[in-house]
Amino acid sequence: MIEIRNLSKTFDGKQVLQGIDLTIDKGDIYGLVGVSGAGKSTLLRCMNGLESFDSGDVIVDGVHINRLNKKELRYFRSGVGMIFQQFSLLERKTVYENILFPLKCFKSKMNNVDQRIREVLELVELTEKIDVLPRQLSGGQKQRVAIARALIMNPTILLCDEATSALDPNIKQSILELLKKINRELGITIVVVTHEMSVVKGICNKMGVLSGGKLKAAGSAQDIFLNMPDLLDDFMGEENYRDDTSHHQKIKLEIIQRNGENDDILSRLAIETGVKFELVWGGLSKYSDSIAGALMIRIHDTELARIEACLDKHRVEWRKV
Ligand SMILES: Nc1ncnc2c1ncn2[C@@H]1O[C@H](COP(=O)(O)OP(=O)(O)OP(=O)(O)O)[C@@H](O)[C@H]1O
Known part of the structure; x- marks a missing residue:
């Protein structure tokens, strides 16, 4: 469970998040939506301690992350996976080495590393690519490797920052299906930052709408779509007009x-x-x-x-x- 209480954040004196109160329950697939600059990515990064904040609380499974020291924060982060629009793979490393990377980073003492890497690769349906370099993969396959890398530490939470925005529609759909499977089979809570309504409609049970650093609405995705269309109007236009x-x-x-x-x-x-x-x-x-x-x-x-x-x-x- 992720609880955000009265969270505020400034960058160089500019308020980018203001009084955010949000609860994400275990097992949710939660969409954070809003126009560009609304504060979505910043809020997401506050959830895994990548971004500090000025006031308020972020409490993850009972842990106040702003009270953690450096070492504790590092340990906490190892349990929160993250994927990005640009995949952020190590280009000179093979798929295997990319997935191994977090284990090295967090100095994990995991047993049966080989087997574990094969397990996550199987989950993302990419076993046959274990020894290839990222440049030999399609965008969708790269994102599958990034997901496998995020899963290797057995996270309880997966944060996705525009993870499907760079993908073609069919590939996007297959990655969304994969995220649903991960949520369903592994019970991982997923938070999805996106500007695409189709992503929220496709996989999110709950959503929060950000505008100018404030949370304008939060709750059941279906309720917000049906009952607050005006709130989503500008932003739905933006998605459409991008094409x-x-x-x-x-x-x-x-x-x-x-x-x-x-x-x-x-x-x-x-x-x-x-x-x-x-x-x-x-x-x-x-x-x-x-x-x-x-x-x-x-x-x-x-x-x-x-x-x-x-x-x-x-x-x-x-x-x-
Ligand atoms: N490291 C930073 N230093 C200064 N300002 C920043 C920094 N990161 C974000 N901002 C500013 O904070 C505001 C919110 O940015 P953020 O990236 O969280 O928005 P967003 O809703 O995710 O936008 P987008 O959809 O374009 O990624 C923006 O005005 C942005 O310019």
Whole structure:
């Protein structure tokens, strides 16, 4: 369990984290999201003592990490794995040597090192690459080695800083599946810093939204997606626009559904227009005699006319945002 209490941090007099209160339970896959500069990486680094802070507490499994001396902090860090966007592998060392590295760094007295290295390589499904150099690996394979290296010390927590941001969509998906497996099979708590909503939706049960160094919301990922879409708006735009800044347009549909009317509008849009749209968020609420819902989809601007015609045909109330 990671407990963060009233955490504040400045860099050169600039406040980058302010009064953060956050609890991450054992077994969570917790997403930390926010726009660039919101303080996500700094907060993550405070969790394993890589970054000091000005005030507040970070308590990991009952240990106040700001009260640890240098030696104790080193020991504590050996139980917290971390992976990064750029993999940070030793380029002149083989996969085997890369995974061995933390054991050397932390002067571990682990028995059966060879066997243990093979075990973690098997877990990340990369056994056949044991003797190759990182430059002979794809991005996804490099991240698998980085994950194996993070797991070699038997951590209870794995911190991931934009770990899938540099990967192609299919490879990204396979790494997310691997993180889920690690969480499920080894019971490791995972904290994921990301700017990608698809990552949070794909694997996180809980999330925290940071903005300007403050925690704007924290809790069930599903609840935040469904109930606080406005909070995520800017940041979802950012993810989308990173791929293509000029051609996407968001349409927000506010659909009132009484007696089940229009509850199939998404299927109709897909079938009747053939437009491949992205469902950004959606929520339904039950009122005394009706159900009202709102949906937001994102489409390419050239497809607006087709979508508009279909919505008007079905008399769906909507507006553009
Ligand atoms: N070592 C540092 N020295 C000075 N300022 C820093 C340092 N590290 C981070 N900052 C500043 O702290 C703020 C938060 O940075 P941080 O990297 O935590 O944000 P982030 O949300 O992870 O952003 P990104 O998604 O771009 O990585 C930024 O204004 C950044 O410039």
